[in-house]
Amino acid sequence: MEAVLKVSCLVLLAIVHVQSGVLPVDKCSLSDKGCLVPAVQKMLPIFLAKMQEYGGGDDLKLTPINFDLGGLKYSLTGATWNGLKGSVIDSVNWDAGKKALTIDFHTDVNVKGAYTADGTIMEKPITGDGELNLKLKNLQVKLTINFETVNKGGKDHLKPTKYSYEFDVKDNAHYDMTNLYNGDKAQSDDMLNFLNGNWKAISTAFSPPLLDNALNIIHNHVISFFDEHSVGDISKE
Template sequence: MSALNFYNIFILCMHLAVTCWALPTQKCKIEDAACLKAAAQSMVPTLAAGMPEMKTEPLDIMRVESIKVDLAGLKLNIKDADVKGLKKTVIDKISIDMAKKEIYLVYHADILMKGHYKASGRLLILPISGDGETVIKLKNLQMEMTIPFDIIKNSDGKDVLDLKSYKFKYDVKTNANFHMTNLFNGNKVLSDTLHNFMNENWKALSIEFGAPMLESPNAKIFNTLKKFFKAQPLEDIAEY
């Protein structure tokens, strides 16, 4: 590449930063699953860091203002939660089905969540009462997202994907660990009993209460993907 061409591209990127640094490092045929997976993996650090030009929030560290659970006798509210780990996400599968107009995404990551909690009611078979700080660790959280889309024209008349909604399934594959301060007004015996119960029954807890816990973080991930795809002409992402 000549120095002049490099300079011209550099200047173009300075004016059109979104297009230049947000695009995947490779353009794939839309049906090439392996290529799409590699391209998506290359985008993880950029998406996790946040893209100010697209007005997307950082996904790592992700700030979640409120997480509410009101299910099976448990009332739990976590405020100002910080979620870490998505920058090390591993993409397991991604496909873009143009006939169904649907993106299918599978990934896994180790997740750490910290925040202020308030809890009351019952946690499966044991009572719970507390107001303090919580740390939740999810080892090998696998997420499966199905995202329908429409194809619309941008201001330049080019096709872009307009993501409409999402559904998700999840599985905490390896382990979950829970810690809460100030349970039962600081009663150590009751606190230790509940902590032992939670960490011995992590799988049952993740199955029972995981969906409402993960809804708000997943909404932020979806909003980032929606802004990214709407900002990029489809022809710049994939051959279709």
């Protein structure tokens, strides 16, 4: 109970700071990479607390996903993406000339939701309608956000315009899917062994729709964050 109370107080404190426009982090020169990494790491729980106000936070509620990729028709609904809170910021690069902010980070991710699947994966037939539990171990992401600078109330603000990313699942991806092949256990076990035995190739090919969904939600919150906070709020002028 005491631990829960401490966490709740920290989240409340972060929200108060954000709402007041005062960020409890050290300001950095935007060219000082050594300062930016710990500053962004410290700002992460504040950003997540703000996201939580709008139904975000560490458990992102993904919008419905539908794709037809490599012979597989797939849908995922009611899904959550968990793992942002444990993100470790590896590097931060601010390129004023290209008007781009690049953040490299890694984290473990857990995705849960209701799936439907019909088609083939790497030429292996698959069909099912049940629950997905996907764990990505050491997901590394390089996120680049392009921006423009706009004046708002006499202060410069960053206005993100688009984003791009690269990713790599470094250590492991583990798939658990219920009701494959209408509950046929032998076929289900065979497919799950296949998925988990070929996790690298499968996660590389089929993770982009999940990442697109999650990063689009994060990008929208980044837009709101920079709209509320001027460049002077987050950096040395």
